[in-house]
Amino acid sequence: MYFGRQLSEINPDLTAEIVAKVDEIIGVHKSKPGSLIPVLEEVQGITGYLPVELQDYISRGLNVPASTVYGVVTFYSFFSMVPKGRHTIKVCMGTACYVRGVSEVLNRIQSAFKLEVGKVSEGKRFSLELVRCLGACGLAPVMVVGGDTHGAVTPDRVVDILDRYK
Ligand code: FES
CATH class of the missing domain: 1.10.10 (Arc Repressor Mutant, subunit A)
Structure with a gap:
């Protein structure tokens, strides 16, 4: 109770x-x-x-x-106060990624999957988090989905990448 x-x-x-x-x-x-x-x-x-x-x-x-x-x-970052989707998308907002256009990638993720930062998409498929430098600046802009790191992500490629995660 x-x-x-x-x-x-x-x-x-x-x-x-x-x-x-x-x-x-x-x-x-x-x-x-x-x-x-x-x-x-x-x-x-x-x-x-x-x-x-x-x-x-x-x-x-x-x-x-x-x-x-x-x-x-x-x-502890391990704990979460918000529901998680089956796949957590972490978008790097560090300087190198920012300079190389991660904001447009983020916008595309949000509009394509109707997803807000800190929230879960319909059917609990994805949750979206912003993170600081992931230590892979040479690959900027970088996004991590579950345990997979994706580099040189563009707004055009990001939807195809995410469509692989059901
Ligand atoms: S700034 Fe994004 S990986 Fe370093």
Whole structure:
């Protein structure tokens, strides 16, 4: 329950089945010291992200202040407060990529897939993030999709590249 309401009423992703699994994870780790990070990792493995209402739920379950949970989630880039798509697109906004036209690439991604930064496209196919230099400036502009690095990306090529990811 969250402020007297079922979590699923607040966030449809948090079904009774998901919450039961979260309870199970909390139950396993509750009495162990340093349990917060393992719990957050396991829960994110199920839900894909850690929205604030779920953080509050975990905070009460583990008896850890909500501010501590929030602090950990925002500190480690591994954790996400927004849903992730099946494929995460990371677009480099470092200087070399910027100079070589990554803004136009980004615009094309956003318009072709109706995708906003920090959001998920329809059907949870893609999520979009902006990142700093990926250390591959010689390939600028650079985009990473899942574990694949794509260099010299142009607005014309980017849609074809992304169409390979279903
Ligand atoms: S600035 Fe984009 S890879 Fe370095």
